[in-house]
Amino acid sequence: MTEFTGRATGPHGMPSDEKSPALKLRTGPWERVRHQVSNRARDQIEQNSPLRNLISGLQNSGKVVVFGGFLRDIAHNLLNKDSIRSRDIDLVVDGTLDVALPHTRRTRFGGTKGVLPNGTIFSYWELENTYAFRRRLLTANLSNLAASADFTINAIVLDLDTWLIHDDGALSDIVRRTIRFQCPGYFDFSPEFYCFRAIDFAIRLGYRLDDRARKYVRSNLQSCGFEAFHIAGASHNPEYDKERLKFLYQAALRLSSVSEE
Numbered sequence: 692m693t694e695f696t697g698r699a700t701g702p703h704g705m706p707s708d709e710k711s712p713a714l715k716l717r718t719g720p721w722e723r724v725r726h727q728v729s730n731r732a733r734d735q736i737e738q739n740s741p742l743r744n745l746i747s748g749l750q751n752s753g754k755v756v757v758f759g760g761f762l763r764d765i766a767h768n769l770l771n772k773d774s775i776r777s778r779d780i781d782l783v784v785d786g787t788l789d790v791a792l793p794h795t796r797r798t799r800f801g802g803t804k805g806v807l808p809n810g811t812i813f814s815y816w817e818l819e820n821t822y823a824f825r826r827r828l829l830t831a832n833l834s835n836l837a838a839s840a841d842f843t844i845n846a847i848v849l850d851l852d853t854w855l856i857h858d859d860g861a862l863s864d865i866v867r868r869t870i871r872f873q874c875p876g877y878f879d880f881s882p883e884f885y886c887f888r889a890i891d892f893a894i895r896l897g898y899r900l901d902d903r904a905r906k907y908v909r910s911n912l913q914s915c916g917f918e919a920f921h922i923a924g925a926s927h928n929p930e931y932d933k934e935r936l937k938f939l940y941q942a943a944l945r946l947s948s949v950s951e952e
Contacts, residue, residue, distance in 0.1 A: 721863075724770065725856040728847075731765045732757065733854055741807040745792075746782065746851060749815060753786020757849040758836060762856070766847065766865050767896060775895070779804075779812035783848075785833055788817055799926065801825070828876040837861070840873040841888060844898070868898040872907075882911040884923040887936075890943035891928070900946055909947035912940070 736742055736757075749755045761780040767773055781802075788803075795805035802816030818824070823839035824831035833848070837859035840846040847861040864871055870889050872878070878885050886908045893900055900908060912920065917940050924936045931939075 721858070724766070724862055725858070727769055728762060728766050728862075729849060729854045729856045731769065732762060732849055735765075736851075739807075739809065739811060741809050742780065742811050742813070745807065745813060745815075748792075749782060749784050749788070750851075752788050753784050753818075754833070755851050756783050756785075756833065756836065757781065757851065758783045759840060759845040759847065762847040762849055763844050763861065763865065766862055767844075770862070770866050771868065771897075779814060782813065782815040783818050783821065783833075783836060784815060785818045788815075822877055822880075823874050826877050828874060838874060841875075841878075841885060842892065842904075843871045843873045844869075844892065844896075846873045868896065869901050870898050870904050871901040872903055875907075878907070881923060882907075883915040883919040884927065886911050886915070886943060887920055887924040887927065887939065890939050890946065891924070893946060894939060894942055905947045908943055912943055912947065 736746070746755055758781045761777045764775055764777040768775060791797075791803050792805060795803045798804050798814060798816075800816070800822050801820045802814045804812070804814045806812050818833065818836070819831045821831065821836065821839050823829050824835075829835045829839055837846040837848050837857055840859070840861075843860040843864040845861065846859040848857045849855070850857070860871075860873065870893050889900060889904050889908055892898060917937070920940050920943070921933065921936045924931055924939065925933075
């Protein structure tokens with residue numbers, strides 16, 4: 692299995708004397724922020740018994756890391772003094788999963804999604820099934836997982852063995868409140884879906900589109916129209932009704948026409 696390399700931490704992100712494979716923690720101005728994000732994530736996970744049990748079960752198949760939005764939202768709240776709630780948690784397993792859990796469904800990208808008894812929404816998938824890896828855009832390993840994110844704000848990973856955070860531009864763009872492409876090589880797969888993702892993040896978090904994302908959204912919305920945008924948004928967020936998606940579509944048209952100053 693792939694292992695991160697670097698220094699391990701003890702409880703609440705403090706350095707540990709125990710030598711174990713770990714995600715490399717870069718020094719610099721973001722080190723304290725990474726510790727704080729790790730601490731908050733650890734507290735939330737340890738206080739959620741059903742989630743702990745899910746993670747423990749997945750760890751029987753290999754190393755498990757948290758990826759993307761759950762960590763993004765924690766970092767956003769910390770850095771922007773906000774209090775948004777995470778919608779779900781994504782878990783990536785560096786190993787082979789033999790059996791899917793009951794009462795789950797397959798996602799459009801080949802993962803498994805479900806709801807725990809306490810209402811926690813989760814998704815998990817095998818590392819090699821990460822979409823950018825399947826498309827051979829990147830070598831399939833944990834060190835490349837952050838680089839496989841769609842947008843930089845989602846390029847953040849938490850090692851659940853060491854509680855170390857690795858981010859690939861996520862924290863700096865969260866501070867800048869900017870939606871920027873991270874791994875655009877697969878955006879031709881479903882452009883209306885990524886237009887929806889970009890604008891949903893922008894509205895929900897109060898972020899702006901960088902120039903490249905703005906041009907991508909504007910160009911693809913002109914070609915796909917509202918119906919394709921509606922279908923993509925409703926499939927990803929079924930709780931969004933048509934009025935909500937119409938609002939997001941109109942916001943996308945408006946925001947994608949505003950150039951960066």
